[in-house]
Amino acid sequence: MRHILHERFSYSDSILLVSGAIQNFYVDNYSDFNMFWEIIRDHFPDKLFKSKKETILHEYLWWISNNSSMIEDFRNSDYSQEMFVFYENTLKDFDVRIPSKIIPNFEYIEGHGFCGKCKSCKKLINYVDWIAEKIDEFKPNIIHSAFHVLMLNKHFLRDFHERLAECIDRDKARLHQLHSEYILETGKIKRMSSLPVWLKRGMFFRDKGVCTICRNPLSGDLFLGIDPDMDHIVPLDKNGNNDPSNFQILCNKCNNKKRHYSSATSSYDIPYWNLPIEDQE
Template identity: 30%
Template sequence: MLHDFILDYIVGYIEFELNDAVGNDDCGREIIEWCQEYSIELMTVEQYNESAGIADDAEDGPDMFEYNFTYLREVAIQELAPQIQIEVFNLLYADRCFLIEFNKLIANDIKDMMKEDYPFLLKRDGVVNRATYWPAWLKRALFCREKGLCAICKTDLSSLHHTTGKTAIDHMVPLNLGGVNDATNLQLLCEPCNLSKLGDEIVTTNLHPTFW
């Protein structure tokens, strides 16, 4: 869900920047600079106009409106936005406190949903069904994000030097509070922290191990 949220925001920003695509050189300059930064090749205005069959006005110069609002908009949404989306997601996914606030917003909508309207999604009104399994890619992602430590008490869960590193995948915003099974709402806990965490309790930390 965070992927979709980020992409929607980026596309909205691109649309806003190019919405007033008037015929001047400054319009779309920021988008063009971003494309250059991400090594996205762009046609020049002249090249685009020629390919689109648009005749240049000798007095007023090339037609910037079509270039900005049609060509540049399409390139930015199709090629630029997905690259920015990945970078932003990787930054935000490492911040569990942000993820909790993000999932609280989602929970506000979930709590108003009725089981009769979403029988395959909800266990009861305002509570989604619990996931029956977690895919291997998700477990690896959580382990890497937590750096092999319990998200709350920082117990080593790697089992490299002992056999007590039992892990549990926990909903940061509990299902009982409108939480979802999305990857952004999950954290890796040691068994004691998971057993002591109540079903109506939102707990995490943003502590990180020091380098020295």
């Protein structure tokens, strides 16, 4: 990835965000996702039609983050010191040092209770606001870090885009009326004439150069100048879309077998090393 700038990732906060995103998707009812779909449909429809670096998955993570803030939970809590350790560590990920002069006396507050009026409690309120402001400064990085974590979960990506496909199918008449240049008369999204190089490289890097389904290495093809097949996890014929989070790499054989009939993917990955397997009697 010669031309990619290295970025600082904040895994502590991003993993928490990913957990919230998965819980919201699978546990909460469809009404929440329908609200998110209306945002995509009305404000970011281009992300369905063309691959953008800021993906629909980024938008979903922003939406989850804006609707579930631990900082807001802290403001409604007893303000114990332990509750701040997580976000203090997040700031350390970005080399942000907390000035000692703004740190409140947690021991005093815990002993006397939080009144919100005395000097110590007002200092604590200012401390919470300071942390919240700093976290907001790094929110784009946290979102992008969470995106990288969630992009590894292909079963989630499949389920996410299958639900998007239901929304696309439901609103296909409206989408076709407003965006006929990108929508077929059948209501399916048109295939992109070509995929950007950055997307191909990113998917090859994410999938570690092997076919997602059969696990055969594809680096030899790349060396010969043959691009791996870029496959829509949820096919366009099944109301899939062209967002980068709906792509995976396949070998030509698996892609021809999958074609436009299936949303097949895999949770297999290449570990750093294999754990020893005990002999079973």
